[in-house]
Amino acid sequence: MANTDLAETDLEFVTFSAGGQSFSIDIGQVREIRRWSPVTPLPHAPDEVLGVMNLRGSVIPIYDLAARFGLDRTPESPRNVVVIAMHGSQTVGLLVEAVSEILSVGRERIQETPDVRSDTARQTITGVITVDEGMTRVIDLAAVVQPRGKAAA
Amino acid sequence: MTPQSSIRDTFFEECEDLLEALAEGLAAMAGGARDTDTVNAVFRAVHSVKGGAGAFAMTDLVAFAHRFETVLDGVRSGTLDLTPEVMHTMQRSADHLADLVEAARNEDVLAADVSEAFLANLDQCLGAEPEALEMGDTPFDFAVIPLDFGDDPAPKEPAGHVIRFRPLQQLYANGHDPALLIAALHGLGPCEVALDLSALPDWEGPDALTPGLGWTLRLAGQESDTALQEIFEFVEGLCELDISPLEDAPAAVDPLPSVAAPPSPAPGPEAPSAAASAALKPDLAAGAESAEARGPKPTLRVDLDRVDRLINSVGELIINQAMIAQRLQDMALASDDDVSLHVEDYRLLARDIQEAVMAIRAQPVKPLFQRMSRILREAAEATGKSARLLTFGENTEVDKTVIERLADPLMHMIRNAVDHGLEGPDARRAAGKDGTGTIRLGAAHRSGSVIITIRDDGAGLNRPRILDIARRKGLVAPDADLADAEIDGLLFLPGFSTASSVSNLSGRGVGLDVVRNAVTALGGRISIASVPGQGTEFTISLPLTLAVMDGMVVSVAGQTMVVPITSILETIRPAPGDLHRVGTDDSLLSIRGRFIPTVDVARSLGFTDPSARADFPLLLLVEGENQSQCALVVDAVHDQRQVVIKGLDSNYGQVPGVSAATVLGDGQIALILDPDAIAAHRASPATSAAPRPPLFHADVHHGQH
Numbered sequence: 001m002a003n004t005d006l007a008e009t010d011l012e013f014v015t016f017s018a019g020g021q022s023f024s025i026d027i028g029q030v031r032e033i034r035r036w037s038p039v040t041p042l043p044h045a046p047d048e049v050l051g052v053m054n055l056r057g058s059v060i061p062i063y064d065l066a067a068r069f070g071l072d073r074t075p076e077s078p079r080n081v082v083v084i085a086m087h088g089s090q091t092v093g094l095l096v097e098a099v100s101e102i103l104s105v106g107r108e109r110i111q112e113t114p115d116v117r118s119d120t121a122r123q124t125i126t127g128v129i130t131v132d133e134g135m136t137r138v139i140d141l142a143a144v145v146q147p148r149g150k151a152a153a
Numbered sequence: 154m155t156p157q158s159s160i161r162d163t164f165f166e167e168c169e170d171l172l173e174a175l176a177e178g179l180a181a182m183a184g185g186a187r188d189t190d191t192v193n194a195v196f197r198a199v200h201s202v203k204g205g206a207g208a209f210a211m212t213d214l215v216a217f218a219h220r221f222e223t224v225l226d227g228v229r230s231g232t233l234d235l236t237p238e239v240m241h242t243m244q245r246s247a248d249h250l251a252d253l254v255e256a257a258r259n260e261d262v263l264a265a266d267v268s269e270a271f272l273a274n275l276d277q278c279l280g281a282e283p284e285a286l287e288m289g290d291t292p293f294d295f296a297v298i299p300l301d302f303g304d305d306p307a308p309k310e311p312a313g314h315v316i317r318f319r320p321l322q323q324l325y326a327n328g329h330d331p332a333l334l335i336a337a338l339h340g341l342g343p344c345e346v347a348l349d350l351s352a353l354p355d356w357e358g359p360d361a362l363t364p365g366l367g368w369t370l371r372l373a374g375q376e377s378d379t380a381l382q383e384i385f386e387f388v389e390g391l392c393e394l395d396i397s398p399l400e401d402a403p404a405a406v407d408p409l410p411s412v413a414a415p416p417s418p419a420p421g422p423e424a425p426s427a428a429a430s431a432a433l434k435p436d437l438a439a440g441a442e443s444a445e446a447r448g449p450k451p452t453l454r455v456d457l458d459r460v461d462r463l464i465n466s467v468g469e470l471i472i473n474q475a476m477i478a479q480r481l482q483d484m485a486l487a488s489d490d491d492v493s494l495h496v497e498d499y500r501l502l503a504r505d506i507q508e509a510v511m512a513i514r515a516q517p518v519k520p521l522f523q524r525m526s527r528i529l530r531e532a533a534e535a536t537g538k539s540a541r542l543l544t545f546g547e548n549t550e551v552d553k554t555v556i557e558r559l560a561d562p563l564m565h566m567i568r569n570a571v572d573h574g575l576e577g578p579d580a581r582r583a584a585g586k587d588g589t590g591t592i593r594l595g596a597a598h599r600s601g602s603v604i605i606t607i608r609d610d611g612a613g614l615n616r617p618r619i620l621d622i623a624r625r626k627g628l629v630a631p632d633a634d635l636a637d638a639e640i641d642g643l644l645f646l647p648g649f650s651t652a653s654s655v656s657n658l659s660g661r662g663v664g665l666d667v668v669r670n671a672v673t674a675l676g677g678r679i680s681i682a683s684v685p686g687q688g689t690e691f692t693i694s695l696p697l698t699l700a701v702m703d704g705m706v707v708s709v710a711g712q713t714m715v716v717p718i719t720s721i722l723e724t725i726r727p728a729p730g731d732l733h734r735v736g737t738d739d740s741l742l743s744i745r746g747r748f749i750p751t752v753d754v755a756r757s758l759g760f761t762d763p764s765a766r767a768d769f770p771l772l773l774l775v776e777g778e779n780q781s782q783c784a785l786v787v788d789a790v791h792d793q794r795q796v797v798i799k800g801l802d803s804n805y806g807q808v809p810g811v812s813a814a815t816v817l818g819d820g821q822i823a824l825i826l827d828p829d830a831i832a833a834h835r836a837s838p839a840t841s842a843a844p845r846p847p848l849f850h851a852d853v854h855h856g857q858h
Contacts, residue, residue, distance in 0.1 A: 040712065040822040042801075043758035044809050052805065052814060054822050057469045059814045061805040090804050 011110070013103045013129070015136045016083060016096040018074060019066030022136040023096070024103060024129065029085045029141055033099055036080040047073070053093060055084065061145075062093040068144055070120050087141045094144070103136070105129055110138060160389070164205040166454065168254045169520075171198040175247050176523045183240050189229075196225045202250065207328030208387040211257045214250075215328055217268055220275045221246050227279065242274045248527045313342075314381060317395040319352065319367035324391035331368065337384045338372055345371040367393070457553070460513050467503075467510045468701075468797040472816045474503045475794075479818035507701070515550035515697075518596045518605075521560060522547050525594055528564050532571035539578050539589040540571050549596035551603050555675055555695055559605070562668040566607050566691055567592065569665070574609035574689050584686065586610065602677075602719065603697060608690040614683040616640045623649065641681045645669045673829065676702070676717070676812070704796045704815070704825060705773070708789040710760035713823045715796055715815055716773060720828045722782070724790055725772040742772060742784045749774070751784040757831050758810050775828040783832045798825065 013024035014033075039051035039062050048067035052059050062082060067073045074080060074095055082093040110127040124143040128135045178195035203218035224243065227233030249271045256263045316338065320331050338344045349367035372381070381396050388394075478496055486493055522544045533540040551559075575581070575590035582588050593608045616637060623629045623643045635643075643649060647666040672679045677695035696702055696719070704715035705724075725731075725744065732751070733741045741748040751772065772784040796815035799822075801808055812827035 038821070040814070040824065041760070042805075042808050042824070043760060043811060049805075052801070052822050054816050054820055057465065057472065057799070057816065059799045059801055059804060059816075059822055061801075092804060 010107050011105055013105070013136070013138065014083065014099060015101055015103050015131075016081075016099040018064075018094075018096040019069060019071030020097075021066075021069075021071070022100065022131070022134065023065060023139050024136040025083070025085060025094075025139055025141060027102060029087065031084045031086055031091065034082045034084060034093070036076075036078070036082055036095065050095060053082070055091070055093070058091060060084070060091045060093050062095055063144060064095045065139075065144070066097075068120070069124070070118065085141055087145055090145065092141075092145050103129065103131065113137075161209060164209065164387075165254070165258045167205065168202055168258075171201050172247070172251050172254065173520050173523060174198045175202075175250070176526070179240075179244050179247055180523070180526065182235065183244065187235070192225070192229045196222065196229055199225055199250065202254065204329070204333070204387055206254075206257065208391070209257075210327055211253075213263065213268060214253045214257050217246075217253055217272065218250060220272055221250060224275050224278050233278065239278045242278050244530060246271055246275060248530070251527075313371060313373040313398070315395075315397050316370040316372060316381065317349075317367065317393070318370065318385075319349070319393040320364055320388070321392050322364055324388050325364060327388075327391060329388050329391065331366075334384055334388065335368065335370065338370055338381070341372060341380060341384075343373045347371075455513075460510075464510050464514065467507050468799075470503050471507055471701075471795075471797055472818070472820075474500055475818040476820060511552075511697075511701075512550075514553045516553050516556055517548045517550050518556060519547040521556050521563065522594055522596070524560065525563060525567050528567045529571060529592060532568045536572055537577070538571060538575050540575055540592060541589055542567075542592050542594060544594045546596040549598060549603060551596070551695065552697065555603070558671060558675055559693075559695070562671040562693075563594075563605070563607070565668055566665075567594070570607060570609040570611070570689070574611035576612050580612075584612075598697070599694075603695045605693040605695065606690060607693075608688060610688040613685040613687055614641060614644075614681075614689055616683075616685075619643055641683060644681065645679070676719075678829075701795050701797050702825075703793065705793050706791040706817075706823070707771075707773070707787040708791065709758070709787050710755035711788075712760065713791075713817060713821070714754075714787075715823050715825045716775075716785070716787075716828060717812075717825065718793060720775045722774040722776055725774055725784065727770075727772055744774070749782050749784050751786050752831055753786045754826065754831060755786075755788075773828075775832065781832075785826075785828060785831065796823075796825070 012027040014027050014030050015022055015024040017023070034055075037053065039053045041051040042049060042061070045051070048064045050062045050064050053062050064074050074097060077097070079098060080095060081099055082095055083099065084091065084093050086092075110129050112127055113122060113125045114128070116122060121137075124140050125137045126140045127138045129138060175195055175198035178191050178198065181191050182195065199218050199222045203215055203222060206214040206218060221243075224233065224239075224246075228235055228239070228243075233239065249268070252263060253268070255261075318331070318334070320329070324331075335344075335346055347369045349369055350365070352367060353365035385392070385394055474496075478500065481493060481496055526542045526544075529540055529542045532538075570592050571590070575592070576584070576586075578588040581590060591610050593606070595604075595606045595608075597604050620629070620635065620640050620643070623640075623646070624631050624633075626649065628643060628646050628649060629635065644665045645668075647664065649664055649666065669679050672693050672695070675695055677693055679691060679693045681689065681691050683689040703718040705718055705721055707714055707716055725742070727742060731743050733743060733748070735741055740751050742751050743749075770786045770788060771790050772786060773790075774782060774784050776782050798813045799815055800813055801811065808824075810827055810831045811824045812830075813825045814822050815825055817823050
């Protein structure tokens, strides 16, 4: 699918679907993709934080990407996968329904996020890329994992 | 990293040791020690700092160290009396030297007038000794070179080294003295020195700045190359140096090929030929000799990251071992099965490795305590009080991180003790005490924890005033009737400060609450005891390590969690009549005639899952802050085990009521509860009034969309 002219290619994204929508993240931030395994819930955590998981001895928080964007929580399914991503020194997991493909695109193909109403979308999506069937939203990992005002301290 | 910067790092690492040795030596001298070893150790420390600083052209540091050294030399040679004033000046100078080193490390510049004041103080000490003062005016002494102008080739020795040494201009420019280096070689064994004038420049020539002297030294003895190289460590790159075993050395001294000198921006010193007409100063050689005396135990400097990686891996090993043991248990093998036995060995081995690795991180509290004596001096000076610090248990070893993170709270408490704890000299004498107050700082191991005590012999806490302040600040109800211990505990409340005027010293917007937070963050606790007229004692109890702890594994709302053993007083299975409801939600536990509030852990954490509620809950009696007790309600208690602590902060953030997490034998993560926070949660009902919807009840959540 990603039959972009290689000469113009300078960015690669991993795209995946969450809450029925397509999202993508810079491949440089993705460490690995894992099967879903039960997590330990955290008290007083925001809705999208499902809990923490053991990744070879590190405790990493798992975010439900769909819930983070205000969509329904991702229903439990054996097909769900966790995208392990690094943001600075922070390692986090993103629960998504499925990983679709790796997309190579030229920088100029990333469009600025159109002026949408939703705050969440504006703050956490850095741009959109048109793909064959529609578009994928490039997420800003830093904004996704940012604690949004300490809930119930 | 450039070689230069790594040498620089090494220098500062060594400075830490040297400054420590300096403080230690001065403390011994202040305590009355006058033996040459102690004085030499102090001199050597200052001298080595100066030498190293010279190599990096840290002029402020060199100048100050030199003056300091001059005073110490006076003390060493007996020309300067060690009066209390001189002693005080020297201790303050050591503090200032540490500041200068720190400034040089951060590439800061200290205000010149501060250094001037210290220099003036040092000069004052030297007042009685004018010639030493003269010396102090020339920054580097080139005049003394103990040379043995033996012309004869050395007789063949069975073992030894030939060292060809030719200083470049930069070496002199940086303040090094070949005489000291040669003297240091003398310290290693019998040494013959031959002056090599072969490269002496033509005096008519334009380049009088290029040093022309070289030396060929023959050192007998079995010294290792390393020992030799250590002597020349600070002049690496500043000279032509060739160290070879004696046997291989040619009998005649070859003229060394001229090597391009490094660029030399600074004008060089006078041609050292003047210096070569050497006057021999015997004690210089002695000083340099002892300068090479090394500590008794060989040690290894290791990057902390490497140690931490090792500790992390060992943590994994422990978890892995627990997992295997658990699988094996599930297989219900016979207990004498081979595999079971091997796994038991594995467990013991893993525990051994873990202990050994933890010991790497453990460090004595001595350097920390030594820093406190400086804080005490400064605090005493600022308040006009007279105080001494007595330390004990300095060799108690604690995790490095604990030591680092304890420095600030301890500093604050020492300041507090001087500022608020001790009375002024007059008041002390009026009370029949020694005019000089004593602050005792101690460390000890006690059943898996480290106990740090800070005790002053001051007036004790003024409880009526504390209560008065707390009432005025609205921290307690006006009509509250508090026990003494509860009043003392008020000191730890945020926003409480007993000093009626915010003094420059301890009133820096930091209260004891910050101290307590720092201690709690380390998994420790702090308590306070005070006797009016006799003093106040703070006791800090800390875990030995931050990496593992003993925990009680419990179930709460279907989740497995861990409660630190240290905070659990006892486990109680209440009889039906022991729990008394109060209002709709709260209940009290009656135990041995007392009523203790209970806290439902599940509800406190927001995990309200009534279906998982056990019919017969268990209670964990825990002691919270200020000695208040409360009972935590859990569903079941499983077992007690050592768990590896995994922080949540780095990847997620702080979670209220949870201090960290651990990995259980089945690979699942269990949260480690923070009983204090959970107990405190009870005290603020506002936050628990609206528990968040439980996480895993997706149906509730879905309904909203």
